[in-house]
Amino acid sequence: MKIMLLLGSSRKEGNSEQLAKEVLKDVPHTHVFLHDKLIYPIRDKRHSMSGFTTVDDDYEELLQHFLAHDIVIFATPLYWFGMSGQMKTFFDRWSQYLRHERFDLKGKLAEKKAYVIITGNKPDPKVSALPLIMQFNAIFQYAEVTFEDYLIGTGNKPGEIFTDAEALQKARLWNSQFRSLKL
Template sequence: MNIMAILGSSRRNGNTEYLVDRALSGVAFKKRFLLDYQINPIIDKRHTSEGFSKVDDDYERLFAEFMKQDIIIFATPLYWFGMSGQLKLFFDRWSQYMRDDKYDFKHLMSRKKAYVIVTGDNPNPKIAALPLIQQFQHIFTYTGVQFADYIIGQGNKPEEIKNDSFSLHTATSWNKEFTEVTKLK
């Protein structure tokens, strides 16, 4: 099983990354910080004869690597009650590839399993982030991705997530699952 964590955070070593690292401790995986990639928006040309134009950025390289993965962890802080802008751009670009003959998008996506990690501290992120979890569910349903589980962690300042015992426990149980799955490889 190939596992990739896609981090939409605008900083490193934050609470979101902490949960990712805990969930994948000792497991072979690829960690990709979207802040390391130039991902430009696209102009929607789905309904024109020319279709989408090529976009000159880093997305194609990242997307090709993403499509080879079996398990994906999408991780983002809760920004204004939604996902980070970097992660939203990552998803927006799927429109371009859904129609690209280079990828059998829906078929390959239907073979993926997704997990979501969201962290925040608006006074109760476990409630405030639920619409975002629903958004992920709709994205995965639309593209055929199996939505396995999610964590909504509470923490704002670095390392505050260490006080959220439920999120830590869930990340640890994910780790056991990922460890077992990668042993079967």
């Protein structure tokens, strides 16, 4: 079992990353900070005769790396009540590769287990992040990814997540579960 953390924040060491680090403490994993990758927005050509055109960016290499993992933890701050732009662009580009001849993306996605970490501040993210959880759930249902669980934490300034005892308790539970896997 291989685990990947896909971090969608635009700030390093923010609350999403800090909470994810609690989840993955002493757990072998791959850490990908999407903001460090050059990923262009999609040009939707699903219905054109030529189909999607090749894009010269980091996405295809990232996708191949992503597909080599069994468990993926998607971590994002709650940005204007949705996922970060970097995370959304990562999902948008699936459209291009669902039709790509060299990829069996749909089949490979069906082999994945997904976890979601969201952190936010106001209004109460335990409620305001639920539509985003529903969006992740819909994405995973469409792609036949197994949605294992989610974790919502409260924090704005870096480090505030450590005052959310409930989120930290669940992060430690996940950590225990991940440490017990054969990695």
